Amino acid sequence: DSGVTQTPKHLITATGQRVTLRCSPRSGDLSVYWYQQSLDQGLQFLIQYYNGEERAKGNILERFSAQQFPDLHSELNLSSLELGDSALYFCASSPDGTQYNEQFFGPGTRLTVL
Amino acid sequence: GENVEQHPSTLSVQEGDSAVIKCTYSDSASNYFPWYKQELGKRPQLIIDIRSNVGEKKDQRIAVTLNKTAKHFSLHITETQPEDSAVYFCAASTARGTASKLTFGTGTRLQVTL
Numbered sequence A: 001d002s003g004v005t006q007t008p009k010h011l012i013t014a015t016g017q018r019v020t021l022r023c024s025p026r027s028g029d030l031s032v033y034w035y036q037q038s039l040d041q042g043l044q045f046l047i048q049y050y051n052g053e054e055r056a057k058g059n060i061l062e063r064f065s066a067q068q069f070p071d072l073h074s075e076l077n078l079s080s081l082e083l084g085d086s087a088l089y090f091c092a093s094s095p096d097g098t099q100y101n102e103q104f105f106g107p108g109t110r111l112t113v114l
Numbered sequence B: 001g002e003n004v005e006q007h008p009s010t011l012s013v014q015e016g017d018s019a020v021i022k023c024t025y026s027d028s029a030s031n032y033f034p035w036y037k038q039e040l041g042k043r044p045q046l047i048i049d050i051r052s053n054v055g056e057k058k059d060q061r062i063a064v065t066l067n068k069t070a071k072h073f074s075l076h077i078t079e080t081q082p083e084d085s086a087v088y089f090c091a092a093s094t095a096r097g098t099a100s101k102l103t104f105g106t107g108t109r110l111q112v113t114l
Helices: none
Strands: A005-007 A010-013 A019-024 A031-038 A042-050 A053-057 A064-068 A074-078 A087-094 A109-113 B004-007 B010-014 B019-025 B032-038 B045-051 B056-059 B062-067 B072-077 B086-096 B099-104 B108-113
Touching (some): A019 A109, A042 A064, B010 B019, B019 B108, B072 B086
Parallel strands (some): B010 B108
Antiparallel strands (some): A019 A074, A031 A042, B032 B045, B062 B072, B086 B108
């Protein structure tokens, strides 16, 4: 157990819908990262937050947004869902967001868009 | 942006043999290279990492080598065991202060047979 929690574990929804994925980092970690893992694209970095502020951005679609709250938990919002958004979404956390910190991954949320 | 290529995509070895996974990266600004292991249905976990000012690092049966000039790095697993069976991901990191971004390779599925 990495100490990073993610809810829900599984999510099944329909195209066009909107969902929110939630992540709680390890106690004391200030930085949160979101990744998308699909069969054909491996692990793709989406976005990083540090202490409530966006720090780095990857190939995150405009339909996706995220935020980190004052209690340091983070939410990833996915809207206008398409079939291709079906994937495993991981959250990771690290102590201070700097490069050499190990990123600890949560168990993931499996999203299925029908 | 950074691009990481990883080979082979699948690797089957007999127990006790060695396994080598190779990665190349494109961005000369990348200076941190972690390796993650992901067992079936589980989260990625860091197994070893190397910084750009180091050419080789070893931890028991696993070692990583880095050639900055050629922009490639490799994972070596010796005396493989069935529990080494998993998907292995290399990654390259670029960072500025508390903003850091990991770009992952597409993964190598390692199967250790008895």
